[in-house]
Amino acid sequence: MVTDEARAALDDIPILAGxxxxxxxxxxxxxxxxxxxxxxxxxxxxxxxxxxxxANEAVAAREAAxxxxxxxxxxxxxxxxxxxxxxxxxxxxMSPEKFQTRPGSPARAxxxxxxxxxxxxxxxxxxxxxxxxxxxxKVLSTKEVALPAGYHDVVHDAESVxxxxxxxxxxxxxxxCDPLCENFLDTGDRMWIVxxxxxxxxxxLWDLGDLSVEGRFDxxxxxxxxxxxxxxxxxPAERGRIVIYKAMCDLLWTLWGLIQLANNNPxxxxxxxADGRFARCKALMxxxxxxxxxxxVRQG
Numbered sequence: 001m002v003t004d005e006a007r008a009a010l011d012d013i014p015i016l017a018g019x020x021x022x023x024x025x026x027x028x029x030x031x032x033x034x035x036x037x038x039x040x041x042x043x044x045x046x047x048x049x050x051x052x053x054x055a056n057e058a059v060a061a062r063e064a065a066x067x068x069x070x071x072x073x074x075x076x077x078x079x080x081x082x083x084x085x086x087x088x089x090x091x092x093x094m095s096p097e098k099f100q101t102r103p104g105s106p107a108r109a110x111x112x113x114x115x116x117x118x119x120x121x122x123x124x125x126x127x128x129x130x131x132x133x134x135x136x137x138k139v140l141s142t143k144e145v146a147l148p149a150g151y152h153d154v155v156h157d158a159e160s161v162x163x164x165x166x167x168x169x170x171x172x173x174x175x176x177c178d179p180l181c182e183n184f185l186d187t188g189d190r191m192w193i194v195x196x197x198x199x200x201x202x203x204x205l206w207d208l209g210d211l212s213v214e215g216r217f218d219x220x221x222x223x224x225x226x227x228x229x230x231x232x233x234x235x236p237a238e239r240g241r242i243v244i245y246k247a248m249c250d251l252l253w254t255l256w257g258l259i260q261l262a263n264n265n266p267x268x269x270x271x272x273x274a275d276g277r278f279a280r281c282k283a284l285m286x287x288x289x290x291x292x293x294x295x296x297v298r299q300g
Contacts, residue, residue, distance in 0.1 A: 006034050027182050044081035047263035052197045054081040060123045060196040067119035069112050091185035099215040106221045108191035110228030117204040121174035127200030136255035143262035148278040168300030175202035179211040209245025240293035250281035
């Protein structure tokens with residue numbers, strides 16, 4: 001029983017030692033997350049130690065809390081990844097549907113990103129998109145799981161994306177890097193961001209492109225998020241970077257999904273997840289609009 005595992009973890013956490021009230025299971029694709037009174041307990045999922053540096057995550061979570069975008073970290077074991085944070089009362093865990101129905105939520109997410117990116121926080125990890133693709137491919141080479149047909153061809157085509165992004169690089173800043181909707185907690189007047197497993201120093205516009213994909217944002221939601229983030233209209237090169245990152249995040253998370261499949265993670269159909277991600281990436285990269293955005297990024 002997963003609750004038994006959580007109860008066992010409580011014994012090693014001073015702030016929760018002796019806690020006997022019911023534990024409420026919260027969301028989480030790969031980890032076990034529980035509400036324990038005023039606290040939130042996170043227990044890492046099986047196999048995550050292969051690709052998550054828990055010491056880096058602990059630093060990032062504390063820095064994000066200092067920046068005012070993430071709950072206070074009350075306990076963390078960098079060896080096991082067990083973490084306790086303050087529970088945000090009255091906050092809704094977001095989803096694509098809630099980003100559609102909760103007025104102003106894309107803007108609040110944009111404001112949270114702006115606060116994080118402008119905070120001056122320094123995370124220990126450097127989020128290198130193409131290096132991470134290579135690393136995930138290495139992990140998968142040790143497992144029996146098939147890549148989607150044509151994956152390596154798309155990785156090859158992405159070299160033109162790599163050169164365009166490098167032509168006028170933005171200063172790297174502290175980024176979340178994995179903005180699933182479920183990693184956002186909305187109180188209605190403030191958006192909090194949680195789960196810093198993949199966080200690192202990165203091009204800030206990765207976060208906006210990735211959230212747009214995860215939230216299945218329409219044009220109006222994209223505009224709302226961008227206006228809140230930039231404080232006005234985005235320039236063509238900024239819009240271009242966001243669109244490019246929509247494709248690239250799908251390319252990266254395709255491999256992540258295959259690792260979950262290989263690790264027998266039971267919480268989702270990760271074969272369908274990976275194949276769907278890859279198909280969406282390929283379709284976007286083949287549009288005339290993508291070529292135009294690529295040109296705008298090249299021009300800077």
